[in-house]
Amino acid sequence: MASLIGSFALVFGLCLSIFIIFFSIKNFKDNNILDKKVVSLTFLQFFFVLISFFGLIISFVNSDFSNETVFNHSHTTIPIFYKISGAWGNHEGSLLLWLLVLTLFLFLFISTSKKQAKQYRILTLLFQQIIIIGFFIFLIKTSNPFNYIFPVPNEGLGLNPILQDPALAIHPPILYLGYVGSSIIFSSALSAASLSYISKGWAKHIKQWVLISWIFLTLGILLGSIWAYYELGWGGFWFWDPVENVSLMPWLALTTLLHCILVLEKRLALTSWVVILSIATFALSMCGTFLVRSGILNSIHTFANDPERGLFILIFLFILIFLSIAVFFFFHKNENQNIKNLFWLSKETSILVNNWFMMYFLSVVLIGTIYPIFLEVFSSEKISVGPPFYHSLIIPFLIPFLIAMAFAPRLKWIKSKIEDKIQMIIFFVISFFISLLIVKNFDIDFLLNTILITSAFYLFFITLKDFFSKRIGNLAQNLAHFGFSLLILSILFNNIFSKEVITNLKIGETFISEDFKINFENVDKKNEKNFKAIIGKFNIENIDGNIEVLNPELRIYNQPNIITSEADIKTNLLTDKFITMNVVQNQDYFNVRYQVKPFMIWIWISVILISFGGLISILKKKYEN
Amino acid sequence: MYGRKVKLRFLFVLLILISLTLAVILVLKSLEENVVYFQSPTEIKALVETEKKKIRVGGMVKKNSIFIESKDLQFVITDFKNEINVIYSGAVPNLFSEEKGVVAEGYLKDKNFFLATKILAKHDENYMPPEVKAALKEK
Numbered sequence: 001m002a003s004l005i006g007s008f009a010l011v012f013g014l015c016l017s018i019f020i021i022f023f024s025i026k027n028f029k030d031n032n033i034l035d036k037k038v039v040s041l042t043f044l045q046f047f048f049v050l051i052s053f054f055g056l057i058i059s060f061v062n063s064d065f066s067n068e069t070v071f072n073h074s075h076t077t078i079p080i081f082y083k084i085s086g087a088w089g090n091h092e093g094s095l096l097l098w099l100l101v102l103t104l105f106l107f108l109f110i111s112t113s114k115k116q117a118k119q120y121r122i123l124t125l126l127f128q129q130i131i132i133i134g135f136f137i138f139l140i141k142t143s144n145p146f147n148y149i150f151p152v153p154n155e156g157l158g159l160n161p162i163l164q165d166p167a168l169a170i171h172p173p174i175l176y177l178g179y180v181g182s183s184i185i186f187s188s189a190l191s192a193a194s195l196s197y198i199s200k201g202w203a204k205h206i207k208q209w210v211l212i213s214w215i216f217l218t219l220g221i222l223l224g225s226i227w228a229y230y231e232l233g234w235g236g237f238w239f240w241d242p243v244e245n246v247s248l249m250p251w252l253a254l255t256t257l258l259h260c261i262l263v264l265e266k267r268l269a270l271t272s273w274v275v276i277l278s279i280a281t282f283a284l285s286m287c288g289t290f291l292v293r294s295g296i297l298n299s300i301h302t303f304a305n306d307p308e309r310g311l312f313i314l315i316f317l318f319i320l321i322f323l324s325i326a327v328f329f330f331f332h333k334n335e336n337q338n339i340k341n342l343f344w345l346s347k348e349t350s351i352l353v354n355n356w357f358m359m360y361f362l363s364v365v366l367i368g369t370i371y372p373i374f375l376e377v378f379s380s381e382k383i384s385v386g387p388p389f390y391h392s393l394i395i396p397f398l399i400p401f402l403i404a405m406a407f408a409p410r411l412k413w414i415k416s417k418i419e420d421k422i423q424m425i426i427f428f429v430i431s432f433f434i435s436l437l438i439v440k441n442f443d444i445d446f447l448l449n450t451i452l453i454t455s456a457f458y459l460f461f462i463t464l465k466d467f468f469s470k471r472i473g474n475l476a477q478n479l480a481h482f483g484f485s486l487l488i489l490s491i492l493f494n495n496i497f498s499k500e501v502i503t504n505l506k507i508g509e510t511f512i513s514e515d516f517k518i519n520f521e522n523v524d525k526k527n528e529k530n531f532k533a534i535i536g537k538f539n540i541e542n543i544d545g546n547i548e549v550l551n552p553e554l555r556i557y558n559q560p561n562i563i564t565s566e567a568d569i570k571t572n573l574l575t576d577k578f579i580t581m582n583v584v585q586n587q588d589y590f591n592v593r594y595q596v597k598p599f600m601i602w603i604w605i606s607v608i609l610i611s612f613g614g615l616i617s618i619l620k621k622k623y624e625n
Numbered sequence: 626m627y628g629r630k631v632k633l634r635f636l637f638v639l640l641i642l643i644s645l646t647l648a649v650i651l652v653l654k655s656l657e658e659n660v661v662y663f664q665s666p667t668e669i670k671a672l673v674e675t676e677k678k679k680i681r682v683g684g685m686v687k688k689n690s691i692f693i694e695s696k697d698l699q700f701v702i703t704d705f706k707n708e709i710n711v712i713y714s715g716a717v718p719n720l721f722s723e724e725k726g727v728v729a730e731g732y733l734k735d736k737n738f739f740l741a742t743k744i745l746a747k748h749d750e751n752y753m754p755p756e757v758k759a760a761l762k763e764k
Contacts (some may be wrong), residue, residue: 233716360648367652382663384681389659393651502715504695563719582717589693593716 006055085169175220181213480613
């Protein structure tokens with residue numbers, strides 16, 4: 001029943017698009033104020049998609065296996081929480097979520113942009129409707145979440161156990177709020193460009209939307225990263241896997257846009273660049289959906305997928321890109337160029353420098369992600385591009401980037417000079433000696449690491465000092481930059497100081513290394529509703545004689561029949577102790593991996609600080625208004 | 626002859642061009658060094674000489690071939706035409722088991738022995754490397 005309602009709601013939602021377009025075109029020509037009808041219709045469309053979405057959730061909760069999506073991704077024994085999250089843990093449901101967020105953001109945009117010109121609002125709505133219609137057709141035609149199966153099966157196929165996890169349950173909605181949020185930026189940039197509406201006021205208004213999607217995208221990536229850390233059992237948080245990269249690319253574009261829109265807001269310059277970046281961000285988000293869903297990515301994250309869907313998204317993506325390029329070239333007039341009277345040292349130029357670096361990082365990630373696909377198509381040779389590629393290309397450029405991040409915010413608009421020279425130099429020298437002290441005791445690449453840590457510390461100290469300085473200009477920016485320095489420092493220390501032991505142990509055996517003793521005491525068994533657990537008991541003795549007990553788990557799920565290993569992690573402010581175990585094909589040996597990962601928690605904290613910077617920026621705007 | 630502005634603009638364009646070329650060269654060079662090729666056991670058998678570069682070998686884990694000791698793990702990767710022995714010491718992913726798809730990354734010792742540094746398995750229990758799928762179809 002719920003499926004039936006959901007299915008009809010989708011079709012009604014699509015039909016509403018026709019009415020919305022009809023009324024808004026009529027409204028575009030005649031009236032001076034925005035027709036109330038258009039706003040109500042937009043709300044109605046959102047409401048129908050919401051009903052459809054709830055229909056799917058209810059089908060999942062009731063384990064209604066007459067619905068194909070529920071049959072493929074659920075099971076009666078799964079806990080209720082994962083039944084609900086299973087609704088968007090699959091292709092069909094996640095696209096319905098895309099659509100839900102698309103319509104929600106359109107409604108929010110229309111109802112909060114009352115101060116903007118009517119024509120601009122309507123044109124934005126029309127562009128957004130094009131995207132919405134595209135996704136409606138995509139959903140109904142190739143991936144309808146409400147397909148019927150008959151005869152009705154008694155039991156579902158179950159949800160992939162590694163998706164049965166709290167972080168991954170909320171990861172898609174948060175990430176999609178970021179991804180899809182960029183659609184509003186895309187639509188409104190196109191509309192503003194074609195109406196010559198781009199002004200300081202517009203920049204101010206669209207900046208809020210940029211910030212909102214930026215915050216959600218940041219948090220979404222963070223959640224995925226935390227999940228990968230404890231669930232995949234590698235003990236890392238970023239693998240430069242294509243599926244991770246496709247979420248990083250829109251983030252880089254969005255971060256660039258966030259900086260460049262400041263120039264537009266204050267100086268009314270770089271207008272074309274802002275429009276191009278808005279288009280690029282959304283195109284990259286779409287690309288991400290396409291690459292993940294089409295199955296052409298050679299990734300450890302690829303789940304079952306279907307080529308027809310990929311083709312549809314690809315065609316749709318090309319239409320959108322073509323449309324936006326056409327709009328950009330035919331309608332966008334680049335009238336005001338204040339940028340000509342620029343001194344080489346100013347906030348504008350420093351933001352341009354930031355943009356250049358970001359574009360470089362973006363190109364590296366883009367090439368590393370899509371080059372293997374192209375090579376396979378053209379020469380049928382299979383390759384993969386691993387972390388060394390990204391590290392060797394990105395890390396050296398982080399050094400000037402970090403230093404620029406430290407002093408660029410202190411520059412003034414138009415023409416500036418460097419203030420507090422002596423202080424800046426002192427900070428640099430201090431950072432240099434600290435990193436020298438840290439690096440010299442370790443057997444690592446001396447030169448690169450010293451300079452890298454120096455520049456990260458430099459940014460760290462400068463931003464830290466700015467928190468206490470009297471003329472604290474911009475708390476949001478300062479917090480975000482501070483967070484970034486903390487992130488780089490934690491990642492570096494985490495890499496340098498990590499220790500790892502991988503060994504095969506039988507029950508009762510002890511492994512002795514120079515740093516610690518690992519004693520595998522025994523295993524315990526536990527029966528849960530949808531899995532059986534084998535819990536290992538490991539006593540780990542440090543050099544100083546401290547013994548810590550860790551209990552990693554092996555879970556044998558009933559449906560689908562998969563074994564997953566649950567890491568046991570002891571976290572404190574300084575270091576994470578991480579252990580996983582695994583069985584190998586009915587043998588007595590357990591494959592045990594023990595890691596000591598310093599500053600792990602600071603990686604998460606720093607990313608939260610970065611997004612908090614964005615939040616402060618939004619709140620400040622609200623307060624000023 | 627030219628005004629200051631024209632000169633500046635010229636300099637700016639030149640700067641962009643130079644940095645673009647540099648970036649392209651850097652990326653290409655890094656790609657050449659860091660790309661990992663994917664090969665099946667059959668392709669390895671066909672090699673004239675084994676290279677020192679890191680590669681990935683994909684196929685199925687042969688039945689009854691896993692042999693485990695406290696230090697390392699040995700198994701056989703097959704594409705049902707040819708086989709290769711793999712020696713590995715390191716962490717094993719959850720979905721690694723006999724008669725399932727596997728991708729091993731590492732170095733060739735010779736045409737019959739592969740020293741793996743990493744083993745990848747997919748999240749999806751039904752995953753099979755494309756080459757293996759093709760080989761199974763031919764049978």
